[in-house]
Amino acid sequence: LTIASMIAEVVAEQSALADEVRAAEAADKGKTGTLPDELLVKIVTRKLNSTVCTNQGWVLDGFPTSLAQLKLLAPEKDDEEEEEAADAAEDDEAEGPPPKPPADLTPESVIVLHAPDESLKARVQAMSQPQVEATGMTQDQLTKRLQLYAQTSAPEGPHNPLMHKAVRALEPLELDTDTDGVDALLSKARLYLGKPRNYGPTEAEVQAKQERLAAIQAEKEAAEAKKAAERLEEEKVEREQLRAAEKARSAELEQQERELLEARSVPLRSYLMSEVIPTLTEGLIEVTKVRPDDPVDYLAEWLFKNNPIVE
Numbered sequence: 001l002t003i004a005s006m007i008a009e010v011v012a013e014q015s016a017l018a019d020e021v022r023a024a025e026a027a028d029k030g031k032t033g034t035l036p037d038e039l040l041v042k043i044v045t046r047k048l049n050s051t052v053c054t055n056q057g058w059v060l061d062g063f064p065t066s067l068a069q070l071k072l073l074a075p076e077k078d079d080e081e082e083e084e085a086a087d088a089a090e091d092d093e094a095e096g097p098p099p100k101p102p103a104d105l106t107p108e109s110v111i112v113l114h115a116p117d118e119s120l121k122a123r124v125q126a127m128s129q130p131q132v133e134a135t136g137m138t139q140d141q142l143t144k145r146l147q148l149y150a151q152t153s154a155p156e157g158p159h160n161p162l163m164h165k166a167v168r169a170l171e172p173l174e175l176d177t178d179t180d181g182v183d184a185l186l187s188k189a190r191l192y193l194g195k196p197r198n199y200g201p202t203e204a205e206v207q208a209k210q211e212r213l214a215a216i217q218a219e220k221e222a223a224e225a226k227k228a229a230e231r232l233e234e235e236k237v238e239r240e241q242l243r244a245a246e247k248a249r250s251a252e253l254e255q256q257e258r259e260l261l262e263a264r265s266v267p268l269r270s271y272l273m274s275e276v277i278p279t280l281t282e283g284l285i286e287v288t289k290v291r292p293d294d295p296v297d298y299l300a301e302w303l304f305k306n307n308p309i310v311e
Contacts (some may be wrong), residue, residue: 003040003063006047017042041072048105057197060107066152070161074106109193110172112162113185117146119178279308 010018021043024035034040040063048058064070124132124142132138152159162172173192175185283302292298 001044001047001053001058001063002061003044006043007035009047010043017046037066037069037072041069044073045105064161065148066159067161067163068159070164070167074164074166076165106166108170110162110167110170111189111192112172112174113177114174115177120146279303279306282306 007021010021012018020039021035024039028034035043044060044063047053064073121139121142124137124139127135127137152161161167173188175188177185180188280303283299283306286302287295287299290298
């Protein structure tokens with residue numbers, strides 16, 4: 001990971017950090033071509049805390065360039081904190097899980113490449129114009145960087161990143177590019193770094209995470225089932241209330257109809273009782289007494305003869 005690639009990645013986004021980087025670049029107006037240390041460390045920290053770096057580890061190329069930057073990235077611990085960290089590391093080693101990067105992003109290994117200024121100048125002179133434009137590495141820029149590097153990398157100097165307490169304890173590997181070829185440098189680096197390892201979660205952590213997720217899913221499903229049951233119960237109560245209301249309404253309508261019929265039947269009943277029922281009753285009694293062969297015809301004849309209106 002280079003600081004240039006991480007800055008380009010941030011600038012391509014639409015985020016608060018990207019706006020902060022653009023504002024810093026606009027304020028600089030090309031005077032220094034660099035961002036403040038605090039902002040650089042914020043960019044690097046975000047990248048190193050990403051999932052891919054957390055699981056696979058990371059290699060920083062050309063950063064930090066000063067002790068101040070490294071202290072911002074990985075604050076120095078006091079003796080008590082270092083003892084606690086050492087005890088934890090011994091416990092991890094005894095149990096056998098793969099090592100994990102510290103939470104404060106302190107590097108586990110440091111490789112320092114030494115190259116003569118003449119070799120670096122020759123490499124810059126051999127660069128094509130597109131490469132120069134892409135990297136911004138002109139002769140003047142290289143001279144400035146070499147001067148800055150000489151100031152910050154002086155042995156035992158106050159600005160040398162190697163003076164960080166945690167880095168001194170790591171015994172950095174120093175390689176000379178002028179005496180060794182690429183293959184030899186890579187071989188030494190492999191021996192120094194050790195076997196490749198994965199910083200991802202252990203099987204126990206994966207299982208614990210799966211169990212947590214399963215418990216969360218079960219709790220979610222139980223909550224959804226409870227909610228669905230409550231919804232069904234509410235719908236059942238609503239249906240029963242609707243049926244009860246409809247039944248009460250039907251009973252009320254029937255009562256109203258009965259009352260209406262009774263009210264309408266009062267004049268008719270009065271008329272029948274006063275004008276029809278008395279004569280009809282006498283006729284029926286007479287039919288029961290005589291018991292004619294044709295009682296209907298007999299009743300009709302009797303009513304005709306005994307009609308009180310006709311009389």
